[in-house]
Amino acid sequence: EIVLTQSPGTLSLSPGERATLSCRASQSVSSSYLAWYQQKPGQAPRLLIYGASSRATGIPDRFSGSGSGTDFTLTISRLEPEDFAVYYCQQYGSSLGITFGQGTRLEIK
Amino acid sequence: EVQLVQSGAEVKKPGESLKISCKGSGYSFTSYWIGWVRQMPGKGLEWMGIIYPGDSDTRYSPSFQGQVTISADKSISTAYLQWSSLKASDTAMYYCARTKRYPYYFDYWGQGTLVTVSS
Numbered sequence: 001e002i003v004l005t006q007s008p009g010t011l012s013l014s015p016g017e018r019a020t021l022s023c024r025a026s027q028s029v030s031s032s033y034l035a036w037y038q039q040k041p042g043q044a045p046r047l048l049i050y051g052a053s054s055r056a057t058g059i060p061d062r063f064s065g066s067g068s069g070t071d072f073t074l075t076i077s078r079l080e081p082e083d084f085a086v087y088y089c090q091q092y093g094s095s096l097g098i099t100f101g102q103g104t105r106l107e108i109k
Numbered sequence: 110e111v112q113l114v115q116s117g118a119e120v121k122k123p124g125e126s127l128k129i130s131c132k133g134s135g136y137s138f139t140s141y142w143i144g145w146v147r148q149m150p151g152k153g154l155e156w157m158g159i160i161y162p163g164d165s166d167t168r169y170s171p172s173f174q175g176q177v178t179i180s181a182d183k184s185i186s187t188a189y190l191q192w193s194s195l196k197a198s199d200t201a202m203y204y205c206a207r208t209k210r211y212p213y214y215f216d217y218w219g220q221g222t223l224v225t226v227s228s
Contacts, residue, residue: 001171035214037154044204044218045146045154056216088154092212097170098144098156 002027002094004101006087012109019076021104023089028069033093036065036074039103040085048087049074076106084108111135113143113205113219120225121195128191129222131205138186139163142208144215145179145190149201157203159211160188168211195226 003026013019023034032052037045047056049065052072062077076083089101116130131143144159158169162181169179181188188205203222206215 050214100154
């Protein structure tokens, strides 16, 4: 099983600032099969990024994904109030199945 | 509009059985996989398993193999997650989610079903 480790656990920033979230895999994720999700309290997760860098339908361009191999990053260029939430990465490049990271909580400073 | 609508919250006692559902609409139900994801209180997302309603091909996470059963009835566009004997540790929110293939990312999610197991 591929283990995903997200850092930091909690990120405290102010609206307008840039957020950088990390997701590191225990082994290489084939074909950059890495997705990012946003989850707000009381809501289901929402797909943001797939294929490491492709934005899902309707996702603002302030969200961007990058990386390959074992190191992936989600960047939010200028934080809006509605961006404060928990973010999860997910890999889907292993025949052994799907795994999620433990999440990064993005909170208002 | 693609929708996954899950059954309502459940309160059960340890040892009881339970089957929760996820009804898809707005797309070809038999052409997409439906996965199940657990979220324990205050915790992260855990993939449980997945089913292809077109032919009932089912895969389980090793962590959940033998603990739950995933099924689907394509005639009513509904997938199911069931337990034969619940434990207190099964208390969690359970989400269903759609994906085009396996393994892949989930593009649409249900609203979640809260299962509470308590004596």
